[in-house]
Amino acid sequence: MTVPLPPAGAAFLLAQLGAHAAARYGERVAALDLTPAQTGLLRLVMTEPGLNQRDLATRLGVGASTAVALVDGLESRDLLERRRGPHDRRLHALHLTDAGTRAMAEVRTVAMDHDADMTAALDDDERRTLVALLRRVADQQGLPPGVHPGYRALRRQAR
Amino acid sequence: MTVPLPPAGAAFLLAQLGAHAAARYGERVAALDLTPAQTGLLRLVMTEPGLNQRDLATRLGVGASTAVALVDGLESRDLLERRRGPHDRRLHALHLTDAGTRAMAEVRTVAMDHDADMTAALDDDERRTLVALLRRVADQQGLPPGVHPGYRALRRQAR
DNA sequence: TATTGTTATACTCTATAACTATA
DNA sequence: TATAGTTATAGAGTATAACAATA
Numbered sequence: 001m002t003v004p005l006p007p008a009g010a011a012f013l014l015a016q017l018g019a020h021a022a023a024r025y026g027e028r029v030a031a032l033d034l035t036p037a038q039t040g041l042l043r044l045v046m047t048e049p050g051l052n053q054r055d056l057a058t059r060l061g062v063g064a065s066t067a068v069a070l071v072d073g074l075e076s077r078d079l080l081e082r083r084r085g086p087h088d089r090r091l092h093a094l095h096l097t098d099a100g101t102r103a104m105a106e107v108r109t110v111a112m113d114h115d116a117d118m119t120a121a122l123d124d125d126e127r128r129t130l131v132a133l134l135r136r137v138a139d140q141q142g143l144p145p146g147v148h149p150g151y152r153a154l155r156r157q158a159r
Numbered sequence: 160m161t162v163p164l165p166p167a168g169a170a171f172l173l174a175q176l177g178a179h180a181a182a183r184y185g186e187r188v189a190a191l192d193l194t195p196a197q198t199g200l201l202r203l204v205m206t207e208p209g210l211n212q213r214d215l216a217t218r219l220g221v222g223a224s225t226a227v228a229l230v231d232g233l234e235s236r237d238l239l240e241r242r243r244g245p246h247d248r249r250l251h252a253l254h255l256t257d258a259g260t261r262a263m264a265e266v267r268t269v270a271m272d273h274d275a276d277m278t279a280a281l282d283d284d285e286r287r288t289l290v291a292l293l294r295r296v297a298d299q300q301g302l303p304p305g306v307h308p309g310y311r312a313l314r315r316q317a318r
Numbered sequence: 319t320a321t322t323g324t325t326a327t328a329c330t331c332t333a334t335a336a337c338t339a340t341a
Numbered sequence: 342t343a344t345a346g347t348t349a350t351a352g353a354g355t356a357t358a359a360c361a362a363t364a
Binding site (some may be wrong): 063069 | 355357358362
Binding site for chain 2 (some may be wrong): 337
């Protein structure tokens with residue numbers, strides 16, 4: 001009456017490790033009082049200063065109203081600013097403030113620590129092999145580099 | 160004024176691919192009218208028939224009331240049944256019905272297709288290497304085999 | 319009339335706490 | 342009194358739709 005279970009394959013391990021990596025990253029950036037979604041937004045604006053909110057929402061894979069709420073939170077903390085477009089006054093061009101740039105430097109440190117911790121089981125050679133294989137899988141699956149749609153804002157840490 | 164971004168490392172790729180794998184799995188089991196959480200529950204009860212709801216909730220990493228709702232949904236579709244414990248009448252021992260067992264056979268097929276699809280970029284050797292590396296990372300990170308806490312029920316497919 | 323951004327609203331998922339029945 | 346299960350309630354996060362300003 002029992003159907004044999006397949007051993008945990010690559011897809012299952014990816015889902016399991018991905019959830020774990022995302023949760024741990026969330027804990028780490030929570031120490032900076034940021035959510036993963038906020039760091040993704042800041043990161044995107046850092047690489048593309050002047051981005052408007054509509055394009056931001058599209059790139060982040062969230063709805064327009066979600067983008068507004070995210071930007072509101074970051075602007076109220078002076079990490080981000082909206083600048084009215086001079087040509088088209090409907091547009092809000094987004095830019096990091098100096099404080100926002102400093103925050104991203106901290107996020108960068110946290111992300112590198114996180115990466116080292118997640119691959120602590122591997123030596124340098126193995127780590128390179130893993131990254132190379134993951135990149136090929138990500139490419140073949142059509143995933144864009146840099147931003148990942150699919151995760152919505154993870155649960156905020158209770159403190 | 161710009162801080163250089165690190166290239167996407169292993170942790171980021173794991174999170175990105177994990178979210179993707181989970182989303183695609185969700186689409187596939189939605190075709191069977193199941194959610195990922197439901198398949199996880201059925202799978203657990205299949206491997207440990209007679210499990211009670213409290214232990215189920217603990218193993219699944221969800222609250223007791225969430226377990227009740229999940230079991231309710233599966234019981235109303237005759238995939239699962241509650242049996243009052245003869246020794247302790249507070250306990251509800253969970254068992255798959257025949258229909259539940261058949262459903263899990265379908266889930267197994269879907270999961271194997273999903274696994275093949277997710278690793279379509281790799282040949283057999285590379286797939287084995289990837290799985291071996293992921294297993295070592297998962298072990299070192301303290302992740303239990305079989306069930307992954309961290310994902311809650313993914314969004315139900317609109318139909 | 320179309321588009322950017324905003325606000326209002328509803329829905330889903332989850333967690334917490336109160337309740338029952340058994341022990 | 343303690344525990345398994347249930348129900349009720351509230352919170353967070355997200356999406357949809359209505360709205361305002363600008364084009």
